[in-house]
Amino acid sequence: MARTEPARPAERPGRRPRPRRLAAAVGRLARHRLALTGLILVVVEIAIALLAPWLAPSDPSAIDYRAMLAGPSHAHLLGTDDLGRDLLSRLMHGARVSLGVGVTSVLLAVGAGVPLGLVTGYLGGKVDEGLMRLLDSVMALPALVLALTIAAVLGLGLINGMIAIAIVLVPIFTRLVRGQVLSVKHNDYVQAAHALGLPTRVVLARHILPNVVNPVIVQASLGVGFAIIIESSLSFIGLGAQPPTPAWGSMVQTGFQYLEIAPWFVLAPATMIFLAVLGFNMLGDGLRDLLDPMARSRL
Amino acid sequence: MATYIAQRLLATIPVIALTSVIVFLLMRLLPGDPVLMIIYQAGADVSNEAVQQMRRQYGLDQPIYLQYLAWIGKLLSGDLGRSIISRQPAWDMLLPRILPTAQIGLTAWLLAMLTAVPLGIVSATGQRTWKDWLGTIGSLVGAAMPYFLTGGLLIYLVAMRWRLLPASGYVSPFVDPLHSVKTTILPALTLAIWLASTITRQTRASFIDVLQHTYIRTARAKGLGERGVILGHAFKNAMLPVVTILGIQLGALFSGAVITETIFAVPGVGRLMVDSILSRDYPIVQAVVLFITAAVVLANLLVDVTYGAIDPRIRKT
Numbered sequence: 001m002a003r004t005e006p007a008r009p010a011e012r013p014g015r016r017p018r019p020r021r022l023a024a025a026v027g028r029l030a031r032h033r034l035a036l037t038g039l040i041l042v043v044v045e046i047a048i049a050l051l052a053p054w055l056a057p058s059d060p061s062a063i064d065y066r067a068m069l070a071g072p073s074h075a076h077l078l079g080t081d082d083l084g085r086d087l088l089s090r091l092m093h094g095a096r097v098s099l100g101v102g103v104t105s106v107l108l109a110v111g112a113g114v115p116l117g118l119v120t121g122y123l124g125g126k127v128d129e130g131l132m133r134l135l136d137s138v139m140a141l142p143a144l145v146l147a148l149t150i151a152a153v154l155g156l157g158l159i160n161g162m163i164a165i166a167i168v169l170v171p172i173f174t175r176l177v178r179g180q181v182l183s184v185k186h187n188d189y190v191q192a193a194h195a196l197g198l199p200t201r202v203v204l205a206r207h208i209l210p211n212v213v214n215p216v217i218v219q220a221s222l223g224v225g226f227a228i229i230i231e232s233s234l235s236f237i238g239l240g241a242q243p244p245t246p247a248w249g250s251m252v253q254t255g256f257q258y259l260e261i262a263p264w265f266v267l268a269p270a271t272m273i274f275l276a277v278l279g280f281n282m283l284g285d286g287l288r289d290l291l292d293p294m295a296r297s298r299l
Numbered sequence: 300m301a302t303y304i305a306q307r308l309l310a311t312i313p314v315i316a317l318t319s320v321i322v323f324l325l326m327r328l329l330p331g332d333p334v335l336m337i338i339y340q341a342g343a344d345v346s347n348e349a350v351q352q353m354r355r356q357y358g359l360d361q362p363i364y365l366q367y368l369a370w371i372g373k374l375l376s377g378d379l380g381r382s383i384i385s386r387q388p389a390w391d392m393l394l395p396r397i398l399p400t401a402q403i404g405l406t407a408w409l410l411a412m413l414t415a416v417p418l419g420i421v422s423a424t425g426q427r428t429w430k431d432w433l434g435t436i437g438s439l440v441g442a443a444m445p446y447f448l449t450g451g452l453l454i455y456l457v458a459m460r461w462r463l464l465p466a467s468g469y470v471s472p473f474v475d476p477l478h479s480v481k482t483t484i485l486p487a488l489t490l491a492i493w494l495a496s497t498i499t500r501q502t503r504a505s506f507i508d509v510l511q512h513t514y515i516r517t518a519r520a521k522g523l524g525e526r527g528v529i530l531g532h533a534f535k536n537a538m539l540p541v542v543t544i545l546g547i548q549l550g551a552l553f554s555g556a557v558i559t560e561t562i563f564a565v566p567g568v569g570r571l572m573v574d575s576i577l578s579r580d581y582p583i584v585q586a587v588v589l590f591i592t593a594a595v596v597l598a599n600l601l602v603d604v605t606y607g608a609i610d611p612r613i614r615k616t
Binding site: 133134136137138140141142143144145148149150152153225229232233236237238239249252255256259260263266267269270271273274277278281282285 | 313314317318321325326328439440442443444445447448451452454455459550551553554555557558561562572573576577581584588591592595596599
């Protein structure tokens with residue numbers, strides 16, 4: 001983030017050196033209860049996802065016919081599913097699917113949406129007008145309905161689900177960035193950079209992009225929560241991850257058949273989805289307070 | 300007011316037109332040749348010439364924009380296409396699905412409005428008290444609850460443990476009004492909890508913003524009670540952004556219907572979409588997506604008009 005900021009004298013008096021500025025930012029984050037709770041949730045979830053093969057008590061696809069739909073016990077802390085597979089292990093491995101898809105689809109959407117918003121906002125004109133109408137029309141479709149349709153067009157599977165979610169998210173980032181660009185592009189320093197004869201590419205990267213970074217970080221965090229909900233919905237319907245991949249959404253789907261005799265089979269993965277979404281939402285809200293205080297009034 | 304409504308109506312036409320193009324193109328990108336699919340469904344063994352013949356018959360040998368125009372023409376005359384599987388007209392399959400979705404959606408919407416607006420106001424006026432914390436944390440938790448969790452908990456506790464309401468299914472109010480209400484409550488509550496959280500949040504933020512204005516200070520200064528200030532002066536202004544959110548959230552209600560109708564086995568529009576995607580009945584998918592889009596666009600038009608009715612400033616610009 002710091003690297004994209006406009007060049008400035010290295011030792012301006014009164015400005016704290018970078019490591020201490022970072023420390024101050026972390027300090028502010030730690031004092032902000034909402035952001036801190038969100039951050040802790042997110043870090044724990046990412047740790048579970050990364051360390052799942054080592055943390056999980058047993059193999060997530062090891063079938064045990066003697067313990068089908070068993071309740072919580074010493075051998076299986078959260079019980080087992082319909083094939084006697086250890087639920088806790090499947091939940092931990094499921095974190096890889098949900099967080100992996102959530103984070104990757106948001107990165108894809110940022111990668112496509114941010115440059116699009118920068119260019120269209122800066123150049124304006126007919127292309128901008130047309131693109132915005134197009135995005136308005138795409139956004140008229142409810143997110144899950146659009147994701148379902150695209151996933152159906154692309155076919156089953158995790159990668160296709162990820163692309164579908166990314167396409168749904170792109171307009172959000174494009175519109176956000178375009179709005180930011182429109183609000184700063186008439187500022188004197190941008191006009192000056194332009195008048196100095198800097199190429200548009202440089203003006204965009206050095207003078208406009210830094211204004212966009214903070215709102216994009218906030219939106220990206222909220223976007224991961226949203227993406228996790230859509231991914232679990234796709235898996236729930238049967239269009240996302242395919243068996244035997246342990247995805248939270250598909251676990252919920254199978255679980256509903258056994259809700260009365262084994263409620264934990266639905267409630268445990270559903271709670272994992274809830275905690276993951278809650279973590280990213282809280283982090284996003286907290287970051288908004290810290291990085292983008294003006295946004296509170298335009299919520 | 301009439302010119303304002305006319306303007307809004309005109310402005311929605313390009314949106315509907317563009318969306319129809321997007322839906323049409325999406326469906327054309329679907330894997331598989333529609334003609335081969337029909338033949339495959341029929342289980343017939345046909346020669347190459349016959350396939351070409353069918354292509355001509357369905358107009359699939361025409362350039363894509365002509366195909367689109369032909370499709371729009373049929374659409375405008377009320378022909379939404381036919382199911383590949385049952386050969387039923389799409390409209391006949393869609394029509395009976397609208398009532399359950401609308402009934403559950405509207406109930407959820409009313410439940411959410413009636414709880415969320417007062418909750419948001421209480422939360423905003425009692426800033427930094429336990430009431431505010433309750434509102435803030437409640438809406439954070441509610442917004443992050445996936446329908447699986449809310450729905451799963453409600454079915455398990457209310458239907459299975461306490462045996463108060465049916466766990467799934469739907470009965471039309473024209474068949475058995477009492478039973479119809481019973482089947483509506485749980486899915487509507489599942490949708491409402493999520494919707495209420497977003498509305499509470501918006502109401503709270505909006506009231507905090509409005510209460511800082513000078514006309515509120517004037518109202519207080521002239522000795523008006525807090526109730527009078529909130530209801531008489533703040534309410535109308537603070538509700539404007541909330542009304543916008545309500546329009547946007549109608550689309551989210553359709554997204555929610557896809558999940559809740561699957562969980563609660565409700566024969567609604569969302570369930571029809573899931574079933575037709577899973578059975579690859581693409582003309583029906585297309586019809587459902589179009590229907591949902593039209594409903595969302597029209598609802599937003601309605602919101603715009605309401606907005607104009609509440610706020611005369613908007614009509615003038």
